[in-house]
Amino acid sequence: xxITTPAGAPPEVAARIPVVDVDxxxxxxxxxxxxxxxxxxxxxxxxxxxxxxNTSTEASIVPQRKFTHRLDAIDPSGRPAxxxxxxxxxxxxxxxxxxxxLGDASALNLTKGNTNFPAQLGVELCRAYNDxxxxxxxADDPRFYSSINVLVEDPAEAVKEIARCREGEFGDRFVQxxxxxxxxxxxxxxxxxxxxxxxxxxxxxxxxxxxxxRRMTAxxxxxxxxxxxxxxPLRNYTLASSLIFEGAFDxxxxxxxxxxxxxxxxAVPFMWRLDHSWKMLRAEVPHLERRPSEYLAEHFWFATxxxxxxxxxxxxxxxxxxxxxxxxxxxxxxxxxxxxxxxDSPYEAVPAYLPEATRRRILGENxxxxxxxxxxxxxxxxxx
Numbered sequence: 217x218x219i220t221t222p223a224g225a226p227p228e229v230a231a232r233i234p235v236v237d238v239d240x241x242x243x244x245x246x247x248x249x250x251x252x253x254x255x256x257x258x259x260x261x262x263x264x265x266x267x268x269x270n271t272s273t274e275a276s277i278v279p280q281r282k283f284t285h286r287l288d289a290i291d292p293s294g295r296p297a298x299x300x301x302x303x304x305x306x307x308x309x310x311x312x313x314x315x316x317x318l319g320d321a322s323a324l325n326l327t328k329g330n331t332n333f334p335a336q337l338g339v340e341l342c343r344a345y346n347d348x349x350x351x352x353x354x355a356d357d358p359r360f361y362s363s364i365n366v367l368v369e370d371p372a373e374a375v376k377e378i379a380r381c382r383e384g385e386f387g388d389r390f391v392q393x394x395x396x397x398x399x400x401x402x403x404x405x406x407x408x409x410x411x412x413x414x415x416x417x418x419x420x421x422x423x424x425x426x427x428x429x430r431r432m433t434a435x436x437x438x439x440x441x442x443x444x445x446x447x448x449p450l451r452n453y454t455l456a457s458s459l460i461f462e463g464a465f466d467x468x469x470x471x472x473x474x475x476x477x478x479x480x481x482x483a484v485p486f487m488w489r490l491d492h493s494w495k496m497l498r499a500e501v502p503h504l505e506r507r508p509s510e511y512l513a514e515h516f517w518f519a520t521x522x523x524x525x526x527x528x529x530x531x532x533x534x535x536x537x538x539x540x541x542x543x544x545x546x547x548x549x550x551x552x553x554x555x556x557x558x559x560d561s562p563y564e565a566v567p568a569y570l571p572e573a574t575r576r577r578i579l580g581e582n583x584x585x586x587x588x589x590x591x592x593x594x595x596x597x598x599x600x
Contacts, residue, residue, distance in 0.1 A: 231599045233576050234591035235562045236583035237316040238519050239425070239476050239551035240307065242353065243283055243297045244322055246341065250352055254344035259337050268326070269333050281557065289555030296555035300356035307554050308359050311562050312596055314580060315359045315589040316554075319394050319476065320345055323365040324427050338367045339377075346381050346390075354386040361589060362386075363394035363423060371410040378414045391587040392420050392474060396427040397451040404462030416470040421517065421586055423474040424455060448522070449482040457490070460511045463503050472586065473516045477553055480518035481535060484542040487512050513543050517586055519551035520565045520578065522558060532567060536574075545574065549583040562597050572599055 244250055246268065252260050283296050291302035308316060323345035326338070342365045349362040364381045366374035374393075381390040393415055401407055403424075415422045426448045438444045452475060465471060490508035498504070504511075526532055539548065550566060553559045566578050584591045 232312070232594060232596040233562075233572070233599050234580040234584075234593075234596040235311055235313045235550060236580045236587070236589050236591070237307070237313055237552045237554070237562075238474070238549045238583050238587070239521060240303070240316040240318050240554050241297055241321050241556065242303075242318055242349070243285075243295050243555070244320055244345065244348060246322065246326060248298075250348040251341070251344045254347050255340050259340050262334075262337065266333075283555075284557055285555045286557055286559060300353050300360065303554070304357050304359075307552065308357070313359060314584070314592045314595055315361050315587075316552075317361045317363060317391060317583075317587060317589075318349055318353055319363045319423070319425055320349070320365065321425075321427070324394065324396050324425055335367070335370060339370065339373050341365075342367050342373075342377055343380075346377065350381075350384070350386050350390075354389050358389075361389045361391045361587065363392050364390050364420070366393055366395065366411065368395045368399055368408065368411065371408055374411050375414045378411075378418060378420070382418050382420070388588075390420075391589065392423045394423040394425055394476075397424045397455045397478070398427075402458035402462075403455055404458030404460070404464045406462070409464070409467065412464055412468045412471050415472075416468045419470075419588070421472040421474045423476050424452075424478065425476040426451075426478050448477060449479045452478055452482065453486060456486070456512060456516065457508075459515075460490070460508050461501050461504070465511045465515050466503065466505050471515060474519070474549075474586065475516060476519045476551060477521055478518075479522060479524065480520075480539060480548060481524045483512070483516070483518065484538050487542050509542075513547075516543070517547050517549060517582070518543075519549050521551040521553040521560050523560055523565050529567070533570065536570070545577050546582050546585065548578050549586065550579045568600070575599075 246263065252263070285296035289296035289306065291297070291299045293299055297303050307313070323341070326341050345365045346362070353360045354362055364378055366377050368374060378393060381387060393411065397403070399408070412422065433447060433450055438447065459465065459473065487509040490512065494508050524532065524535060526535065550562055552561065562579050566575050580591050580596065583589060
């Protein structure tokens with residue numbers, strides 16, 4: 217539920233814009249005690265003897281730096297975003313945020329379901345990461361919220377894990393299911409519908425976060441970190457079209473999709489292309505109840521990072537206006553991508569020259585409504 221600024225609030229309260237950050241990355245490694253102490257003895261022994269055997273051809277791409285982190289984000293652990301108190305001080309308290317949504321990049325890579333290790337190990341890794349988020353992060357501060365990690369290629373186990381997290385301690389602060397935009401089949405395939413059904417039943421958005429790995433492009437692997445970093449939107453075309461044309465939204469009308477760190481300016485031209493092609497090819501998909509663009513506009517949300525930054529700043533407002541015309545004003549959410557090197561502050565990500573009502577929607581209100589995170593009165597960044 218969103219808590220809005222009450223009428224007649226003091227000027228110092230009304231002059232602040234509440235902030236919710238939908239993309240914050242703890243850096244927890246599979247060999248960290250926070251994970252190994254939550255695995256059964258069998259899999260601890262397996263990791264010590266065999267390891268993960270990650271054979272992804274793109275896992276060896278050299279990133280900007282080891283953890284792609286900001287230089288000032290290293291906490292006393294020697295890595296970025298391991299100690300909640302450090303992240304809380306550097307991010308939540310720095311911008312007086314109402315809440316942040318955690319998405320663990322390590323878990324995202326390990327639990328995608330196509331890495332070369334036993335499936336049951338993947339099930340336990342999901343459980344261990346979710347429990348570590350609960351015990352370490354959610355217990356630290358009520359402004360931390362978490363994604364649920366699931367083994368996407370085992371929908372039955374994924375549904376069990378969603379239920380376990382939502383019905384356990386801090387269940388209301390597990391606010392989305394998060395996977396990456398690659399899977400054995402295109403994601404709209406009925407194989408994955410049990411996950412969609414669980415998300416709908418629990419009122420959880422299904423989030424997709426970009427990740428390095430195979431099938432990053434439609435034409436082979438990439439050879440440069442630069443190439444990977446600028447290609448974030450590429451897989452969204454097949455992701456979105458698969459969900460639409462397989463009929464996922466007709467079957468699950470309450471399913472909501474959050475595209476995290478995958479840009480947003482591509483979405484309106486894609487909307488045009490979908491409808492133009494549908495006019496000529498609709499006989500192939502007679503089961504669709506509406507135009508493809510209507511599904512896209514109703515069921516998809518987007519995050520700001522990496523924010524679109526045209527060379528000429530005056531071009532940004534028309535770009536955003538075009539997005540709002542296609543999707544409405546409630547579909548774009550602030551994300552910092554903390555602690556990565558290109559992370560954005562709420563002051564940088566949403567230009568101050570935009571109307572205050574627009575800034576309020578993007579910086580806090582849209583995420584508060586999607587994830588049911590209360591906006592705390594009197595918090596946030598300066599309105600002017």
